[in-house]
Amino acid sequence: MFEARFSQTATRLLAPDNRVWAVHDRAMKRLAAGEDIIVMSVGDPDLPTIAGAIALAVTSLYRGRTHYSPGMGEPELRRVIAEIESDASGRLTTPEEIIIFPGATNALFTVLACLLDKDDELIVTEPAYIGYRGLFAAVGAAVVAVPSLAGDGFRIDIDAIKAAATDRTRVLLLNTPGNPSGHVIPHRDLQALCEWALEQDIWLVCDEVYSMLTFETPFVSARKAAPVLDNIIIVDGLSKSHAMTGWRLGWVVAPLAAIPPLLEFTSATVFGCSQFVQDAAAFALKNDQTYIQSVRDEYRQRRDYALARIAAIRGITCVKPAAGMFMMMDVSETGMNGYDFAENLLDRAGVSVLPGGGFGSRTTGFVRLSLTQGEQVLKQAFDRIETFCLEVC
Ligand SMILES: Cc1ncc(COP(=O)(O)O)c(C=O)c1O
Known part of the structure; x- marks a missing residue:
């Protein structure tokens, strides 16, 4: 009989996850069964994308933009992104520094x-975006997690990051504005880390997918803060800012x-993104000036509403998030950890939130609530x- 054996990569990816997604999965099943469940556990915006983008994608399809696209991406899209990144x-x-x-x-x-490579180390700050887990498992590198300063709005701990480096460290992965914290790394901190990473021969990869969704604190790109760009790679995309999660569109600068290794890798594994999606x-x-402002205003209003409710x-x-679409709520005073709080909240009140333990070991007393509902x-x-907390506190 055939024995189905899988690679170490697959085995790492299949390793049983802890309880992080259990509540969300249960919520989705109950919702599908017609129950009255409010799902606040994922970061998929409810907002519509720019109407013109949909019309343009359709026109583009009819115009026959349905063929293979260059590995680097469509020239016009890369030109537009180059302007934005400049x-x-x-x-x-320049567009030559950009891959779609x-x-x-x-x-x-x-x-x-x-x-x-397999034994290389990557430093990531926690709380970290939950999706990184799968990526790290797929790549197979050793992950060194450095907790941020929870009492200080999850400000990153520069000294702890530096102390975590070894001679095997190859990458420092930052995420600003951060998911789930909503923390925007200030210019001076980012600059200090870029300088340090350069000295240490470490790549600094900065995930900036929430860059357009900041409120009071201005966003600073790693490419602005870095004294030299030789070791800086930034990642951005349209999922969050333009509510285009399902279009699948991101980029690297x-x-x-x-560029040559990235291009070879993506050419081998993706072979170009859809032309009509890139046109859109x-x-x-x-055409997003008014749109982005309205998206920002909407999330700010939701955040302020949530903050006012939480305070009562x-x-x-909850520390006021400076950006993004999430509230990291500290629930430890209820006497429950984030897992128990989330499970009980779903069972007793029909609201689904994500246990904070999914974002790191120091946030087990938290749950993350997404602001992706009106x-x-x-x-x-x-x-x-509120009713749930009154019952349990
Ligand atoms: C910090 C962060 N990076 C990356 C992603 C993934 O973005 P995309 O939909 O473009 O793959 C997300 C999605 O939630 C995120 O929060």
């Missing part, structure tokens, strides 16, 4: 696969020396959370 960094960025990917996840996978992405990026509920607290649904969710 503005964000204050440095001339089917989403930031695939871009990050390609980057990490090109930079890391990398120094010219890093270029349109979206060229005994047992939960204020009406948010109100219902917080009414239920």
Whole structure:
């Protein structure tokens, strides 16, 4: 009989995850069965994307833009992104430094696969985006997690990052604005880390997918803060800012020396992104001034509403996120950890949030609530959370 054996990569990916997604999976099943469940556990925006982008994608399909696209991506999209990245960094960025990917996840996978060998170490700050886990497992590098300073709005701990480096460290992965913390790394911190990484011969990879969703604190790109760009690679995309998660569109800006391996890797594994999606992405990026402002305003209003509700509920607290679409709520005063809180909240109140333990070992007392529902649904969710907390506290 055939024995189905799998690679170490597959085995790592198949390793049983802890309880992180159990609540969400259960919530989705109950929702599909017609139950009254409010799902606040994923970061898929409810907002519509720019209407013109949809019309343009359709026209583009009819125009026959349905063929293979160059491995680097469509020239027009890369030109538009080069302009945006030049503005964000204050440095001339050329299309030759930009590669298009089917989403930031695939871009990050390609980057990490090109930079890391099996025993190399990658430093990541925690709380970290939950999707990194799968990427790290797929790449197989050794991960060194450095906790951020929870009491300080999850400010990154520069000294701890430096102390975590060894002679095997090849990559420092940063995420600003951060998911789930909403923390925006200040210019001076980012600059200090870029300088240090350069001195240490370490690549600094910066995931900037929430760069357009900042509120009071201005976003600073690693390409702006870095004194020299030789070791800086940034990843961005349209999933969050333009509510285009399903379109799968992301990009990398990398120094010219890093382009050939990235291009070879993506040419071998993706073979170019959809032409009509790239056409629509270029349109979206060229016509998004009012749209992005309205998206930002919407998330800011949701955040402020959530903050006001949290302040009035005994047992939960939250540091004001400076960006993004998430609230990291500290639920430890309820006497429950984030796993138990999330499970009980779903069972007793029909609201699904993600246990903070999924983002790192220091956030087991937290749950993450996504602001991806309008204020009406948010109100219902917080009414239920309030009643639940009154019962359990
Ligand atoms: C920090 C971060 N990076 C990357 C991604 C993935 O983005 P994409 O949809 O472009 O793959 C997400 C999605 O939640 C995210 O939060």
